[in-house]
Amino acid sequence: MMLHRDRWFLQVAPHRLFQVLNPSKVHRMPRSLPSLNFAFMGGGNMASAMIPGLKDRGLSADQIMIVDPFAEARSRMQEKHGVRVFESTRALRAHAQTPLDAAIWAVKPNTFPLAAVQANEAGVFHRSTLHMSVMAGTSTDSLSRQMGSGLVVRAMPNQAAAIGQAITGMYAPSTVSAEDRALAEEVMKTLGPVEWVEHEAQMHAVTAISGSGPAYMFQMLKAMREQGERLGLDPDQALRLAVQTMAGSAELARNSALSMDELIAQVRSPNGTTHAALETMDARGVFEGFKAGIQAAHHRSSELASPSPTAVAGSGPKMSHGPAL
Ligand SMILES: NC(=O)c1ccc[n+]([C@@H]2O[C@H](COP(=O)([O-])OP(=O)(O)OC[C@H]3O[C@@H](n4cnc5c(N)ncnc54)[C@H](OP(=O)(O)O)[C@@H]3O)[C@@H](O)[C@H]2O)c1
Numbered sequence: 001m002m003l004h005r006d007r008w009f010l011q012v013a014p015h016r017l018f019q020v021l022n023p024s025k026v027h028r029m030p031r032s033l034p035s036l037n038f039a040f041m042g043g044g045n046m047a048s049a050m051i052p053g054l055k056d057r058g059l060s061a062d063q064i065m066i067v068d069p070f071a072e073a074r075s076r077m078q079e080k081h082g083v084r085v086f087e088s089t090r091a092l093r094a095h096a097q098t099p100l101d102a103a104i105w106a107v108k109p110n111t112f113p114l115a116a117v118q119a120n121e122a123g124v125f126h127r128s129t130l131h132m133s134v135m136a137g138t139s140t141d142s143l144s145r146q147m148g149s150g151l152v153v154r155a156m157p158n159q160a161a162a163i164g165q166a167i168t169g170m171y172a173p174s175t176v177s178a179e180d181r182a183l184a185e186e187v188m189k190t191l192g193p194v195e196w197v198e199h200e201a202q203m204h205a206v207t208a209i210s211g212s213g214p215a216y217m218f219q220m221l222k223a224m225r226e227q228g229e230r231l232g233l234d235p236d237q238a239l240r241l242a243v244q245t246m247a248g249s250a251e252l253a254r255n256s257a258l259s260m261d262e263l264i265a266q267v268r269s270p271n272g273t274t275h276a277a278l279e280t281m282d283a284r285g286v287f288e289g290f291k292a293g294i295q296a297a298h299h300r301s302s303e304l305a306s307p308s309p310t311a312v313a314g315s316g317p318k319m320s321h322g323p324a325l
Helices: 005-011 014-021 045-056 071-081 089-095 109-122 140-147 159-163 178-191 202-211 213-230 235-255 260-267 273-283 286-305 309-314 316-321
Strands: 038-041 064-067 084-086 100-105 125-133 152-156 168-171 194-196
Touching: 045 064, 045 071, 045 159, 045 178, 064 071, 064 089, 071 084, 084 089, 089 109, 100 109, 100 178, 109 140, 125 140, 125 178, 140 152, 152 178, 152 202, 159 213, 168 178, 168 202, 178 194, 202 213, 202 286, 213 235, 213 286, 235 260, 273 286
Parallel strands: 038 064, 038 100, 064 084, 100 125, 125 152, 168 194
Antiparallel strands: 152 168
């Protein structure tokens, strides 16, 4: 097939381009987590949540490096975790062993393009550096383009990362080897279990289910607290009852061989209290509304990944800070 050179470049997705231009695999020593020479780009909540798990997996504090231009973030990370901090990728280049085996991108998506340019200029990466991103809504094509590399893995954790109880959706293009996928998985497991998706578009569904999911659960707990109070309970006591009910039910659902319908049937006796509750909720459209909400999150995630003029105009000030969960 003959293609005009420029068009050929335009038609090939960035990670494919690296594969086509460099079909022979990138050769390097096998990498394992405890011997990994890597740095976090961004010393915020995500980096802080991952560090204890990395230490549990055999990394020492001085093996963990963080780049963050903000002095307050650097001292917080140093005090809390005893890790090595750098004000810029240039400083990292000057003081640490570079190029890096791996980088974990944990900055807000809107600061990523600048941070990527700075890191590339500082020369902290090699063509075999594995780039792992937890940035919401930043596609692997975009990561590949900015990093000039097809070795990119995308991950979407959730708010429960703060206590190591997140679930993380992961995607890697075919340019990433099985060995690097396993390494990225080991890194992300510091936040809780992981689920790989086959197609990148499915990351929007991951965002809609588990990325935004904690807020759905909190909303439900809030409703139970409020209604418990109306029914005569102390609101904090109502919340404790609701929280443990949610935690216990989740654990039961996780461990039971029964389907959700079968579990519901166990507690929903005919004309009983649960039956009355579920009938009323159904009649009020609670479950359909809930599903419509998940659909709206999916739609918004797709919009934010490829902003049209309408999407940007409709997003208000949040767009200036990049996609928000
Ligand atoms: N937190 C969550 O529950 C969660 C869940 C899923 C996905 N994520 C994603 O994970 C990413 C990180 O989230 P986070 O909660 O850790 O954010 P965060 O707490 O705001 O941390 C990001 C850090 O990177 C710093 N930074 C800004 N520019 C930089 C640069 N050029 N080089 C290095 N560092 C720079 C930020 O400083 P400033 O604050 O001053 O900008 C901040 O200290 C985001 O993309 C977010 O969407 C977060």
